[in-house]
Amino acid sequence: METCTEVAHGDVNIASDTRECSVTQAVAPPAISVPVRRVRARSWSGWAFVGPFMAVFALVFLAPIVYSIYLSLFRKQLVGGNSFVGIENYQRALEDAQFWSALGRVAVFLVVQVPIMLGIALLVALAIDSGRLYGRNFFRISIFLPYAVPAVVASLMWGFMYGTRFGLVGNINDAFGVSIPNPLSPDLVLAAIGNIVTWEFVGYNMLIFYSALRVIPTSLYEAAQIDGAGQWRVIRAIKLPAIRGALVIATIFSIIGSFQLFNEPSILQNLAPNAITTYFTPNLYAYSLSFSGQQYNYSATIAIIMGVITMIVAYVVQLRGMRKEA
């Protein structure tokens, strides 16, 4: 009995726990005879499993966060070393036009690229899950394949293809006598990066959606058929609600990814030095500040501001996603 209340009380997935609980009661009556002492001892044993993760986590996640908060409150001076400046670095960031332009750029990227990418991923996942494709395993594996390609290779590869010299764009221009504008020009480079990121992550998101779709019980589809529901109705009434959790998770990961945009612009910089500035994205800006400018304190400030913004946006998305579920 103790195990039952133990398992059921207050947790994230109460529903499944209570179900397990009733199963335990029905199937395994011997559990009742487990002495109380043993149950209490077990209550700490979870730490034996979670402990190692949390220890390393504290070292590589929590410590740097604390350290960067510390850094952001100081300023290094030529004379006198570090001095406490309070929120001065934050005030500076608020008035920093370069930071705002970087933030604006990733915001545009987020609003345009993420819905396109997730939309394509969802459509493909639904198509593959519908079982109505010829060779669906080939589709699933091939579309996922770009995820296995490092961002460096993806950026170099697309960068070469974008090239007007020996890239596909140059080929097409020569062959058809047209002049497609250079994707690596300052006006188009953000879209060019959006295309690279979409290419890299469509398959990954597709797989998240597809895995969520696979665990929907077939009996639901059978019931829908008996009710005479068509494909679209099944998608709207059964499939999309069932994978809402996956949709929210994928959206949050994509938001985080957009705010962290670094690899692709950083690598393309060699191919398009005029189009990609040192403050192209907030991350690139933070990187340039600390590794070219030695402004570690201000760089940490930018990192923290971006962290807070990301957390707020991710939290709002999570809240909205969960509310719809209710």
Add this chain to the structure above:
Amino acid sequence: MTTLTPDAHAAAPTAGAGRTGRPARPVRLRRAYSVDRPRRSITLTVLTAIVLVYSLIPLVWLLINASKTQADLFSSFGLWFGDDFALGSNIVDTLTYDDGIFVRWLGNTLLYVVVGAGGATALAVLGGYGLAKFQFPGKKAVFATVIGAVAVPGTALAVPTFLMFSQMGLTNTPWAVIIPSLISPFGLYLMWTFAAEAIPTELMEAARVDGASEARTFAQISLPLLAPGIVTVLLFTMVATWNNYFLPLIMLKDPDWYPLTLGLNAWNAQAATAGGQAIFNLVITGAVLTILPLVVAFLFLQRYWQSGLAAGSVKE
């Protein structure tokens, strides 16, 4: 399920094949299209093939151009072969250029993947199992901390991590790359949800009643049930470590410790520097060699993985 069978089959064409269903068809054909085996659609296949082509064209481009000489790269059409088929000599050049530095980078990458991704998977499996199957004090705090920390841009944390590691004397050593790779919050999340589904609590209870320690219950009862999930997490952490760019970029100065990603970018950047030798053919061939092991590993693991997915969808 059994009682439903006649009805389900009768209704199958309507929903299974959408609006085009023909309920009046002979019994034999009706049976062919069930919920599990709906009618194939050419239109849908063609539409999805657009995404397929989009996904594969760049890889085809890469493969074709890995067979070209530096001169052909500039003079021939991108999606067809050049005058000389130089794949062999490109591979040899890639592996031997600059005293075989590429092989050294490959070895470094393997080291980072084996220790980093292997360790990350082990930690995520243990942690996910603990979170899914145990109640313990501070569990909610663990949940909140991990979820909260994931939202902090990891790449932006790199600066303080770099400064910390540099004070600990870890920068410019393999540890600087390996230690941060050991944490995969996404792996933890995957393992958590997987363990919650895959391991019946009553099975663990039974083992405990039989007097098995928690460690033994984990190793003998839970671990085999977690195998498909472990493969999935291993795949994701492997990809993450193999493809890691930002972390080594800030942590490593010495090209001898570079992973492949950093090395390739250095080769590419070489063309832009004054007096640097342009070796785009080696960059492209190196890129092919870089993605090849991962693609092979992925296709190989896919077999296990499919069984994992199938196991998940059995539950009714």
